[in-house]
Amino acid sequence: MSVSSLAQQLRGSEIIKIAAEINELKRQGENIANLTIGDFDSNIYPIPPQLKQNIVDAYSDNQTNYPAADGMLPLRESIANFLKERYDLEYAPANEILVSGGSRPLIYSIFLAVVNPGEKVVFPTPSWNNNHYCDLLAADGVMLPTLPENNFMPTADEIRPHLKGAALLALCSPLNPTGTMFAKKDLEEICDLVIAENKSRAAGEKPLYLMYDQIYSQLTFGEHEHYNPVSLRPELRDYTIFVDGGSKCFAATGVRVGWGFGPANIVNSMKAIVGHMGAWAPKAEQMAMGKFLSDVNAVDTFLENLKSNVQASLDALYRGFQQLKAEGFNVDAIEPMGAIYLTIKVDYIGKTTPDGKLLETATDVNFYLIKNAGIAFVPFSAFGTGEDMAWFRASVGTITNEDIQHTIPRIKAALAKLK
Ligand SMILES: Cc1ncc(COP(=O)(O)O)c(C=O)c1O
Known part of the structure; x- marks a missing residue:
């Protein structure tokens, strides 16, 4: 045993594991909308x-x-x-x-x-x-x-x-x-x-x-x-x-x-x-x-601008998910209230991919979307829930409003292929 029992028991961040997967795909030339990190892209959202x-x-x-x-x-x-x-x-x-x-x-x-x-x-x-x-x-x-x-x-x-x-x-x-x-x-x-x-x-x-x-x-x-x-x-x-x-x-x-x-x-x-x-x-x-x-004044001006941009992105994603739901897809989203996150449901656990793989957990669904829709969320299991929970966090601080709009058709196409 080379490290303390505390060090052995510590669990690494699930989000960092997903980030590693995304970075690998990006290295291979894939274009992934990364909605995993609770951070801001400082070129989209610079500090005041x-x-x-x-x-x-x-x-x-x-x-x-x-x-x-x-x-x-x-x-x-x-x-x-x-x-x-x-x-x-x-x-x-x-x-x-x-x-x-x-x-x-x-x-x-x-x-x-x-x-x-x-x-x-x-x-x-x-x-x-x-x-x-x-x-x-x-x-x-x-x-x-x-x-x-x-x-x-x-x-x-x-x-x-x-x-x-x-x-x-x-x-x-x-x-x-x-x-x-x-x-x-x-x-x-x-x-x-x-x-x-x-x-x-x-x-x-x-x-x-x-x-x-x-x-x-x-x-x-x-x-x-x-x-x-x-x-x-x-x-x-x-x-x-x-x-x-x-x-x-x-x-x-x-x-x-x-x-x-x-x-x-x-x-x-x-x-x-x-x-x-x-x-x-x-x-x-x-x-x-x-x-x-x-x-x-500086604080108020900054907050007003940041909030309206973040809210616009969250609302666009929310509306996109409501539209998919209305079209019969097994998805949902909770109205955004604060922070930089949207709660979304992608209830495709138990479905099978075109190459015959069973999606057994929320993590499987997430990786399917990463590879097939070019979009990455974080399953709630990374925040202490069970793996059978089909809910995810979408974080919008590292994506432009325009790029958000492009994600919904990709999600739709990927979900449509699941049986
Ligand atoms: C709810 C909550 N509290 C605290 C923090 C920590 O923030 P900081 O980056 O200032 O350490 C975070 C960061 O993600 C957070 O989401």
Whole structure:
């Protein structure tokens, strides 16, 4: 045994495996629309020009030594103002906000700060990466399958039986991988469960914490409104730790500036953990993001443009799938609400390809579409559901609106060949 048992048990990302297959086909000259990666093509979606200039300026200004352990104060101040203006949330820059190198280190540090090995972490499936963080901690991940009729968002009834004794409930809205969101009433009911569970715990007992990942909360469409647990139920402030950041809303996945906020005692522990990992955001990018966030007009202009382009792509794909459904194909899609994702159904498990191969799983269907329609999605099984689930994530950040339109006829032709 050459590596630790933890390293042996870690599962690699399914999405990276699909990407390897796509890259191989591309090398062979195939033209594949890659809707797998939760990223932006920076030539289609560049970062805000002001942010880019601020980064260049910060390097010119030699902002290149270690940043403060909890993030540069001007950035934490801008984040506090941003939270106040956009969500009416009040968090103190001094001790309730933590900056890290993108948002992943925040999630890992939340798990490490509140969960002991073997303790229960409750999360819905499909959802993004919670299973991997449980593996890293040897935590007892309790995966709760959600239903298409609820837009794949968890309900209080699904969660209720599992909170007794749990250390963490991990929620996300708008949700990766579905692009769907909590309705106010549904989130309120879940908040009430957390409050009731904590009231039932003995004095001195570790409470149930709620991790609320709202990294896509600025990317919502139309009437769909983002809700958060603390605004709905202020008494949850002591138990809620938010994950947020600039990766998605500013198409700045490579800039690596994430921020989290929550009760001072938890944020303080997270700060120590992030510090030991050295998982800080680069100082120049922090200074640049702080300046950008305080430029309300620049932020609003960028968000408006990004949202309308992303929404146009999601809507085009959604309409295409609805059209195929109307034509009798066994497909479906859920109306896009937020983020950069569309939830689609391609229910062809059990069908046979023209060369006689049985499509046994969602992964088989996906690879059939990659090879025969030149389009790649991610099966929900990569997000913790069973392989028999015929639902997929389509991510539109790396494709132009025009290219999206070309995919539907190719999907139609490929599906028509299945028996
Ligand atoms: C729901 C969610 N939270 C957090 C992250 C992490 O973002 P970052 O790139 O800032 O680490 C992602 C990235 O895909 C995400 O989808």
